[in-house]
């Protein structure tokens with residue numbers, strides 16, 4: 001996935017000011033930066049939940065803006081801070097739903113595929129439970145299984161662990177780390193600097209709607225080139 005020259009305003013608030021992001025296939029890119037710098041908005045643009053005012057998006061070398069966003073969105077998995085599971089449905093049905101509605105799988109095949117994905121996140125034994133019976137960390141792992149069930153080419157994580165109690169964060173980060181090692185292409189907006197440092201292939205630092213620095217974790221954390229990044233790191237580390 002590559003984003004080039006992305007601009008976006010909400011009214012007079014120019015939130016993204018020419019953002020470039022390159023997330024090559026098979027790599028994990030962490031996006032870090034202060035609150036309000038535009039990280040979540042950028043992810044929403046990458047998923048085409050919001051159309052940019054200017055700029056281009058390509059996936060697998062193809063420009064994806066303009067065409068039907070629904071078809072595009074089926075190629076992307078997105079995981080939010082809030083898990084957004086349907087409370088009245090079982091865990092298994094939450095994971096199977098899109099497979100039935102969007103992929104047209106029959107009940108049995110969707111259920112089987114859901115069970116496989118739940119197994120992958122260590123929750124096959126909770127297939128019949130309601131989300132409310134699970135911990136926040138387990139619910140987020142279900143949300144990840146739901147996204148993976150669609151066999152996405154790219155996974156976007158928007159502060160996926162920010163709503164979790166501290167003791168539950170580790171399990172979700174471990175799962176994200178496994179996914180990264182498996183070669184999934186991922187863009188991860190995160191406040192977890194340990195994850196960015198140890199799991200990401202590249203780290204992008206945003207401030208006030210621009211990419212201030214991008215590089216390997218070693219460069220970004222070890223040799224920051226700008227005062228803005230140095231200040232941010234001293235505030236968060």
Ligand SMILES: Nc1ncnc2c1ncn2[C@@H]1O[C@H](COP(=O)(O)OP(=O)(O)OP(=O)(O)O)[C@@H](O)[C@H]1O
Pocket residue numbers: 010013015033034035036037038039040041042
């Ligand atoms: N739907 C919206 N309508 C109007 N303004 C918005 C909308 N979404 C975000 N903004 C504004 O865009 C700016 C960037 O917000 P964004 O949520 O992308 O920042 P962020 O870097 O993800 O912050 P945080 O780390 O706190 O989540 C903020 O000024 C915010 O108020």
